Amino acid sequence: MRYVLTIYENEKLWEALSKEEADQVMGEYFTFTDGIRKSGNYLGGEALQPVATATTVRIRDGKRLTTDGPFAETKEQLGGFYLIEAENIDQAIAIASRIPTARTGCVEVRPVMEVMSDQG
């Protein structure tokens, strides 16, 4: 099964880190990503720019509304994601719990909706 692991953290925590601390976390991310590449679980993933760079788009009554900022103000912000292949939710949870931000923020595990080509 495929799962998306979305990573949430209060951006202020990240901004408050010293360069050494930030480098250390980045290093942990490289090691983690490398690990799930080698194990064959990695399908994709990206880190995102801070929410200050976000733009939200809506179409209402055929008109486009563009607003500055994320769709909702939340205490923790989406900072990145992975798309993984896992045998089941147990394996997906085990992988999610190795993401460095799991210790300081949280990781949401969501199965991908598979389009059924054959109902059998």
Place this chain on the structure above:
Amino acid sequence: MSTPASLLERTYREDHGRIVATVIRVLGGDFGAAEEVVQEAFADALVQWPREGAPREPRAWLIRAARNKAVDRVRRGVRLGARVDALEVVARIEQELAPPPDGSEWEGFPDDTLRLLFTCCHPALAPEAQVALALRTLCGLTTEEVAHAFLVPPATMAQRLVRAQRKIRDAGIPYIVPEPDALGERTRGVLHTVYLVFSEGYAATDGPELLRVELCAEALRLGRLARSLLPRHAEVASLLALMLLHHSRRRARVAADGGLVLLDRQDRALWDREAIREGLAELDAALALGGRGPYTLQAAIAALHAQAARPEDTDWAQIAVLYERLCELSPGPVVELNRAAAVAMARGPEHGLALVDDLETSGRLTDYHLLPAARAELLRRMGRVKEAVASYRRALALVKTAPERRFLEERLAELLGGANT
């Protein structure tokens, strides 16, 4: 001689979990379909047994019926091109749900029951969904019964169950016994769920009744099941011991008017000796398995109470020590409050009051009625009546269940009556 109806009821209670556990596996983890198949088998029995007389081998009859329903179901769902799979499933069903030969017990597949237990208690499911699933599948309660036990409308409960089954399917919750490296953590999850069922029955958080004995009985069934499936886990034995020892006081704990009777005022002749004996034996087993965890400590505390012939024989010093260790192991305001009460009994109310003060200043139990209730009790024993009255009033403002309210009102009335003379 039992009637067909009572025989069916007994078989249902004893075998529903085991049969459904195997049907879920042979149907590829489909909880909803498995449950319907087993329901249909029992529904047939409900019609046929009273009419034609109960079968000589009720268990074999039901398994055969469940098997036929499962096979029917798979065959009905067969589409061109998917035949091979369906035939495979049918073969598996026919082989694995073979009725036992006449006269022999159907043992079922203990591994399937264990799979079902772990899947129901999967941490990706909400606690209330875990509890509902376990009662529905393993204990074979109807949705209406589960709804009644948790005081929610049947439609709400049905929806909760459907949502849980859907999450199992769509989120990929596997129908397996966890790997050894996850087994400890997952077993703690199972114990927590069983304990939730028990505590909801033993100290109902809401509603007119203080004790819901049926719910406690279901928790005991789940506890015994876990015990038989995980015989080497000390904490499993400890939880069973803990539940048995608490359950042994059920008749003494509720007064004729439905009110709460505290331990020191209970008629100990009403305690269930058989439950105590079994509870103590399970605690011994847990200790022999090296049990030192939170459930073992709580069971040991319950055992010390159970072994005191009169309240004044209680070994409070040892209970205080056990609570201290419990506070280290699983710290929490409620445990600390219990520790304060034990310390008060062992060393005097002023020592207990000091601990209650600490708890109060920590601000972690601000809306929990037992904190002012405990404070009131200690102040009463120290003769500080005015302060005790104020604390009882604060407890009354926070209490939720009717029997506990009555209990506090009685205590307050006693105090006011005494103060007036």
